[in-house]
Amino acid sequence: MSGSAGRLGTAVSAVTLVLAHLVTGYVVLTAYMVEPDGPWDSQAVSNSGFASGTALAAVVVTGLLSWVCVKAEWLRSWWYAIPAALALLALLRLTALAPEL
Numbered sequence: 252m253s254g255s256a257g258r259l260g261t262a263v264s265a266v267t268l269v270l271a272h273l274v275t276g277y278v279v280l281t282a283y284m285v286e287p288d289g290p291w292d293s294q295a296v297s298n299s300g301f302a303s304g305t306a307l308a309a310v311v312v313t314g315l316l317s318w319v320c321v322k323a324e325w326l327r328s329w330w331y332a333i334p335a336a337l338a339l340l341a342l343l344r345l346t347a348l349a350p351e352l
Contacts, residue, residue: 257325264320268313272333275309278302279337282344290352299350306341310334 282302287295314334320326 260325264325271313278306303341303345310338
């Protein structure tokens with residue numbers, strides 16, 4: 252693609268992915284902010300797991316969007332790093348760094 256159509260595709264793809272990554276990052280941050288108040292607070296553990304799972308679902312969507320945009324040559328391949336980092340953070344919160352009662 253060349254000219255203004257290529258630039259428009261790049262701009263739209265970049266803005267869309269940045270917004271999607273910001274939302275996903277906020278969900279991951281929410282998963283890390285939730286801590287149980289004590290051994291009775293199982294709801295906080297459930298909320299953290301739910302936020303991590305939601306973040307993983309969003310990462311799948313943003314990863315697929317990144318793949319489409321890179322395949323169309325609107326964006327470069329480093330855009331894969333953002334969903335990969337967010338997925339790693341969400342998986343860590345879901346497993347090794349999960350809150351305990």
